Amino acid sequence: MSAGTPVAVLGECVADAFAAPREPGRPGLDLSVMPGGGPANTAVALARLGTRTNFLGRLSGDVFGRLFRERLSASGVDLTGCPEAAEPSTLAVADLDELGRAHYTFHAEHTADWQWTEAELSAGLPADAACLHTGSLALVRDPGAARIEALLAAARPHATISLDPNVRPLLVDPERYRERMPHWCSLADIVRLSEDDLEHLYPGREAAEVCDDWHRLGVRLVVVTMGPGGALASLDGRRIPVAGEPVEVVDSVGAGDAFMAGLLHRLHQGGLLGGRLDDLDEERTRAAVVFGNRVAAATCAVRGADSPWGEDF
Template sequence: MPDSPDLLVIGECVADIVRLPGAPDRTHPRGSPANVAYGLAGLGRSTTLITQLGPDPDGRLIAEHLASAGVRVLDDGSGAPTPTATVDLDEAGRATYTFEIGWTLGTVAWSGEPPRHVHTGSLATALDPGADTVLDLVESLRPAATVSYDPNVRPALMGDHARAVRRAERWAALSDIVKASDEDLRWLYPDDTSETAAERWLRSGPAVVLVTRGAGGATAFLPGGTVGADAPPVRVVDTVGAGDAFMSAALHALASYGLLGGRARARLRSLDATVLGDVLRHAVASAAVTVGRAGALPPDEEELAAALTGVPVRERQTLQGCPRPHHDR
């Protein structure tokens, strides 16, 4: 294998068939983890994606798309069809999904030095039997790498609700950085506020829990406080890939501060509010660029730098009942 990447992403690629009112269908290379990998590579990060691509036109389309950003793709070689999803966009650009997805990721041998950071989530951590393969691989890499997780809930594919919650909680406890939308948390915990749900996850072990709120910006929960960033005004074209653009920019900013990697875990668990505010600014600005144009197209370095103006950071607030975990997982 070539030199190990700064960042490893594990998860599905999906060929999205986009349907707009009054327009012909269009096929786009997507999938939440693939979007994150694409965004990271576009921001100059050495990135590898472990995934499952079929020997079909959709698989070739996605492979070419990822290669265009510099993502190295490790396919499990199973020959399973490339997953597809139909994305129906309404006149406001809001997306609803219909999936035809199987996730049977086989074992992908890892050799050489481990990556500094591993990101996963979405269907790759929710669908059997591939979810078990992902869990085993992340656990094997975790001693040397920090871990991030985004549940990216797709209710139609999550199966039994109680089991989905248990699985999400296991991943949250395994991770150093967790990102979820307020919609994800409402589905997982319908009787709780997103704040209560984020605090529960924070107590289980992560250094920080990031909650996105669409036009309401984002809030980062860490032991003892929160940091918030407001979303800049933007004309929304569509919301596809906004959360993935947020995630890739957050990881990019954390890497710039030297806060990724097993050796940086202690520093990550002592995050300064000013640093975390800057991380949020990068993430929110990236999402704003993405929703302002069609498709899951996150900004590159130049575009992100230009978008960073006008994203204020709110004052840090004190939280009650969120002590730092006693264990350093």
């Protein structure tokens, strides 16, 4: 399908609040709030790279919802599929360890992101979308989760389906993801997950073994990202290891989301989205994963999920 057709990204927006201690003598913490959320990060990164991008998200009318709209719009994301929600925004408080890795505490009960109606979802998806990408908490939080699964099934005849489970074990039991993965894999053409996701889902299992299970269920391309260790792509069972991109890490917030955007952007540029990846081969897979690594590395070089623009490459 033409690279001029849109990629639709469906999921949550989250206000990422970074906690920092105050100087001695001043009790309490200072919070610096950045707009985030895995699917929203991916939509922003895709649009900044130059892919026509539509975001499907329920955006609150609160102060954080306004922040989300400003960031998405400023990045060039089409928000016509975003109803204004009466519920509050989801908040995540991030504590960074000495390696720049974020550990989150979520405030997500009864927030806007999960309350999808069937009418909202069907009205938001562009008819000419080449790809529908989703994942993270939106796929496992009721009542919207089942409606999103139904939308994936309805979109599959004319769009590539891409998933990133982005497991959040402190908020949702990994068993919920394990239970739904076979069904998601029966719908998906692309699945991206981190090595941490893999360990949460299938402790002790080898990545190649899990890839083969998912291929049998219908997924053509599985990519396991390993931070500085690079990535392992599996295309119909053919393994494609890709080295990591050297970078001085500030933090890793949004790196996986940026990788996903880089991967989809490069596949879309090659006219490979819009179906079952029929023309995808090992060379094109490697090129897409290499580019995804570059986008992720650029995101790690700055604070927060502040992904690069196309002119940066």
